[in-house]
Amino acid sequence: MGNIQLVKQALDSVLGKQIGSIPVIExxxxRNYIQVVDGKEIDFDEFVAHMKVLKxxxxxxxxxxxxxxxxxxxxxxxxxxxxxxxxxxxSEYEVFACFTILDNKIVRCEELTRMIQGGKSDRDLGSRT
Structure with missing residues (x-):
């Protein structure tokens, strides 16, 4: 699978019907994944916690x-x-993201997120853990 297809499938699967599923995330x-969202850095375990919050x-x-x-x-x-x-x-967000891939796994994501629609309490929904 190419890197573009990997990212597309990751977005659809990890944020889809099985959101929060550790096997799907993995x-x-x-497991060495790092995500930086609007300057906030989270590791793999915090990313899993973030997915559970979204779920x-x-x-x-x-x-x-x-x-x-x-x-x-x-x-x-x-x-x-x-x-x-x-x-x-x-709530709706515009996201600019750079995904780094190594050995067919996403190892890093750096992103900027801008809320387009939603309440003030959801401004951090893109990085909430």
Missing amino acids: QFFS EATESIKITIKSIAEGDSCVHTQHFAKALKKDGSC
Whole structure:
């Protein structure tokens, strides 16, 4: 599988119906994974905790990729994440991300996230642990 396909499948699978599933996360992400969201750094275990927070707060998350490009061992995306929350409200984010891939696993993600729609309490939903 190519790096672009890996990132697309990771976004769809990890944020899809099995959100929070450790086996699904481990299929795409290295145990040495580091994510930096808007300057906040989290490791693999904190990423798993983040996915569980998203599972508890949302009914579904839909990812729409606007653009995607591949560089040396990395994939850059501009995508939108629309979260339907359990309380019926909706939050939407624009995300610029750079995924670093090593041995067919995502080892790092650096991203900037901008909330387009949602309440003030959801500003940190993209990195909440």
